[in-house]
Amino acid sequence: MSEPAPLRRLLIVDPCDDCHRLLPGLRSAGWDVRSSTLAAALEHPCDIGVLRLQAAHLRHPDAVKDLIKRSNTEWIAVLSAEELRTQNVGDFVCEWFFDFHTLPFDVSRVQVTLGRAFGMARLRGKGAAPVDLPDHELLGDSRPIRELRKLLGKLAPTESPVLIRGESGTGKELVAKTLHRQSQRRDKPFVAINCGAIPEHLIQSELFGHEKGAFTGAHQRKVGRIEAAHGGTLFLDEIGDLPLELQANLLRFLQEKHIERVGGSQPIAVDVRVLAATHVDLEKAIGLGRFREDLYYRLNVLQVVTAPLRERHGDLAMLASHFAHFYSLETGRRPRSFSDGALAAMGRHDWPGNVRELANRVRRGLVLAEGRQIEAQDLGLQEVERQEQLFGTLEDYKHRAERQALSDVLNRHSDNLSLAAKVLGVSRPTFYRLLHKHQIR
Template identity: 50%
Template sequence: MMNKKLLGIPLGSREGKAALALTRDFDTVLARDLDHAETLLRTRSFLLGVIEVGAPAPLAEVEQFLREHSWVTWIALCRDDALLDQRWRRLVHAHCMDFHTHPVDATRFGHTLGHAQGFAELGDVAPRRTEGDDMKITGSSPAIVALRRQLLRVAAAEASVLIWGESGTGKELAARAVHEQSARRGGPFVAINCGAIPATLIQSELFGHERGAFTGADKGRTGLIESAAGGTVFLDEIADLPLDMQANLLRFLQEKTIHRLGGTKPVTVDVRVVAASHVRLQDAVSRGAFREDLLYRLNVLSVEMPPLRDRADDLQALAETFFQDYARERAAGVRGFSPGALAALRAHHWPGNVRELLNRVRRASVMAEGRTISAQDLGLASDSCAAQRLHHTRAHADRLAIKAGLLAGKTITQLALELGISRMTLYRLMAKYDIETQVRKRHC
């Protein structure tokens, strides 16, 4: 059984504190205010919370707090006038499982808390990133665990890094992780999208210019690479860099100096370069679109980002993280994802990777009309149907395999071994599919 922890937020109410003193069956932690409660929720795990509502508590702040921590099952303690105010009534209805008015009846309050604890335990644990992970990379799939280990090794070095991955896989997030885990974490992290800078400006943007270097250059300007001195420069979509700029970048990587546009003196810049591309640069070299010598300079250490379709175990955690990240935008009363929505997430192929998932969840959080986000809200209704068909197909295959084995005279032990499952799992499947047999006692 889970530890019965309770977060109490009396918001200065003496009646609220008295009510929370009745929670003897729980490990109750009291928060001084909403900021303190926020800190506690970041550092500890709570499934259940009790919060005081009603004036003079700040309604807007309380509502925002409850939106951002909707995975907690909340019980409201209502001050005398709270339920007379339509705004507080709507807040309790949208965000709380139950409510009590002062003075609190100890017996009824205890029953409510016990029921709420049991209800909370039916759901998933609050969405949290892996303990000790300060990379802000969500997930615990084998692909992500391996990626974190690789990024830690890469961060410990000083060599240039090349990150490859499909669009939307989180290449900039990985680059930031390398910077933040490195000895350069105290310096700047400057991200540059090489494909977003006009060709006529890219020399000046990257390397800077001196006063009078061109018409309109009334004063000198530090370039983006120089502005990252002491830190890391992230060159995203490096394959879009024009060939002449590739030559300048190669010179910088070799000599660690730059020449500002219109300048005559080299400027030494201490910066680590992390580059990324969704294009295989070796293919770009073969087409003559990328310099081979620059590729070798950049690709000292390489990282490959896994596509979302290879991270099925992370889908729910990512969706829950985005759901919480955009709590301020979502419709009131939306508490999470329906089972059909979660099935649709797993059935979808995710050509747009994590960026596509973020966009779908953000849109669904705003547009959902029910208590939970559905597959239709995510725009994945067809994937939900496909997931249901796949589930039924697997169930039919399981049923046929079990019946065939039993009709062939196999014992429970033999059949479980053949199917690669435990005997208890086999018994559960037989009960689920209503398969009766006279050989249950022949399992020795």
């Protein structure tokens, strides 16, 4: 017995008389058609949207842009021939809409456009990253990120200090925020200080605060970062850059649980959980006399290591899609997908700047992209030559074929893995082994 055709939901916003005359034919072709005002459009989930674009929309385009960005589907504009000649309407339609139609309708062309738009919307939906996640969420489904989330779930409820190690741009502050968010201190302050970004002569005051008149320019009492974090979490980023004198003061605080402001004499009890992060080799720094060994052991009670992006290639498309949606709000442009050439170039790049570099390149790509997709050159990456994509070792071919077969069968049978394994002609254990091998799911 064949599966029923999927329901295709079509929303017509601010419909005109010509739009109403289309309805019987669209419904008989299998479309579930509804209509709405622009203000209420987001209350009606749809697969494809049609908007009767009028002069008022062009004079005040923010409402239209907001609808298209938040609905995460493909939209088709409907205009009169006169409106199509309005200044700048062409740029606006090309930027924000999948296609457009002029009145009166060519019914057969409308049907073809709706079908193409529906197919594109489904393709976009399969690879879209969830963009409503909080900005502190650790995104990704590769094995390193799954193991990291599992580890953080175990460490977060404890009160022990945690040392977070990893290359620059790998999300060490996100790890710290996740530990705080999942801890018993979640409703208390999270205070971060970058030890390498504050002038050395100000670090003492920034960390511990100062009393009025403690030094020239100290016109009033200042509460330091440690004291401001009382009851919550103190995150010391780039701890390896902390001067030796301050390392001694920090060690004393960790041992005694109280501080003294600069120029003060009264001890102040402070209850914080300390998280520290570094991208430098602290053991080597200890050997060179640049970092205190006793402070190292105080901070390194529990340890987390963040994986570089080059070891998380399975997360590249998801992260890039997430940043494309995120930065589209800043740039005022519609979120764009990535061309095959851009995805290939990203896959070949080593990402020395890790996730931070990816975010910056996607941000650049959104600004520079001229077509409907972001290309490799928009990201500042060299496009992979077609010959280079086509040829490789026999193992390369086998690896790509295995991964493609898994992706194809999961797209069709993701809700029934037993059936997916049967379609591929392998046992369930073999199927799971292949998923693990290719870091899928």
